[in-house]
């Protein structure tokens with residue numbers, strides 16, 4: 001159950017991020033809508049909370065938990081690059097966008113392999 005919530009919000013965070021970047025580039029006026037300002041925070045909070053709940057549910061801290069710390073650090077990188085991509089423009093935006101996608105792909109690989117860089 002919690003895992004399904006986690007997976008759903010993983011899909012929601014990446015799709016809403018891509019949509020918001022495209023809007024920021026091509027239709028920035030739409031981004032001023034209140035729902036588009038609040039929704040990403042709600043999505044990311046639920047994603048984080050579901051991840052933390054899974055850590056307890058699976059008793060993951062009892063074993064080799066370096067992969068969870070790696071995921072956590074890369075989540076901060078994903079959010080940081082994401083904010084940078086939303087706030088900057090031109091090539092800087094697209095470099096930050098690539099960084100965010102790279103961090104996200106890395107989190108996915110760590111989640112599946114359970115092996116991080118720590």
Ligand code: HEM
Pocket residue numbers: 003006010013047048050051052054055058060068071072075078104107108111112
């Ligand atoms: C962008 C952020 C995240 C992505 C893309 C992501 C991705 C995933 C995926 C794909 C799985 C399923 C893995 C599998 O079934 O083999 C998973 C499971 C899990 N995630 Fe995340 N996750 C993210 C954030 C987090 C955070 C922040 C935490 C912890 C604080 C976390 C903790 C966990 C745990 C404990 C599992 C359960 C592993 C299992 O039961 O097999 N995740 N995550």
